[in-house]
Amino acid sequence: MNNSLPNFREARIDDAQKITEIMSRGYHQNWEPDYYRNLISDDNSFVYVLSLVEEIVGFITGKKAEDTCDIYMIVVDIKHRRKGFANLLLHKTIIALSALQIKEFFLEVAETNNQAINLYKKYGFRAVSRRIGYYKISNENIDAIVYRLVKK
Numbered sequence: 001m002n003n004s005l006p007n008f009r010e011a012r013i014d015d016a017q018k019i020t021e022i023m024s025r026g027y028h029q030n031w032e033p034d035y036y037r038n039l040i041s042d043d044n045s046f047v048y049v050l051s052l053v054e055e056i057v058g059f060i061t062g063k064k065a066e067d068t069c070d071i072y073m074i075v076v077d078i079k080h081r082r083k084g085f086a087n088l089l090l091h092k093t094i095i096a097l098s099a100l101q102i103k104e105f106f107l108e109v110a111e112t113n114n115q116a117i118n119l120y121k122k123y124g125f126r127a128v129s130r131r132i133g134y135y136k137i138s139n140e141n142i143d144a145i146v147y148r149l150v151k152k
């Protein structure tokens, strides 16, 4: 069943539970499903998912403001990594947000998160600043790097 093409779409309220499960399997932080439900129903936020048939394989969230946006997180289910899904999710998200006149994209990433940093650099994101000790991961303070992408 899972050999069909991935489908990119806006998240629905009933996706929140699956998103929480993806987070609990593959990220150091998580929130209750209500956190994702609120994001999904907030007009100023965005939550997109990538699915294979009915299975959500990854998602991206963030917040829009005028022609700029913050990407909060992009997470691919640990079972489905290194298959190009984050690549596709980011690509489709940038197209979708560009169609809403968004031209500037910001995000923060732990300086130790090489997978994500490689992904963002591939898309042309450039480091613009550093937040000292912004993340606490396994009791260690880790700097965040702020990345920015501008689309003409």
Ligand SMILES: CC(C)(COP(=O)(O)OP(=O)(O)OC[C@H]1O[C@@H](n2cnc3c(N)ncnc32)[C@H](O)[C@@H]1OP(=O)(O)O)[C@@H](O)C(=O)NCCC(=O)NCCS
Binding pocket: 026, 027, 072, 073, 074, 075, 076, 077, 080, 081, 082, 083, 084, 085, 086, 087, 088, 109, 113, 114, 115, 116, 118, 119, 122
């Ligand atoms: C970062 C993450 C989203 C990448 O998802 P993915 O679907 O495995 O990534 P893709 O297969 O689409 O790979 C896209 C690019 O990301 C980079 N990348 C992904 N996994 C990598 C790894 N293990 N090591 C190094 N680079 C990696 C590469 O540049 C890759 O391009 P390439 O295949 O041409 O080398 C995934 O590892 C993840 O969910 N991590 C946990 C959540 C997280 O840290 N998110 C970012 C901060 S919110």
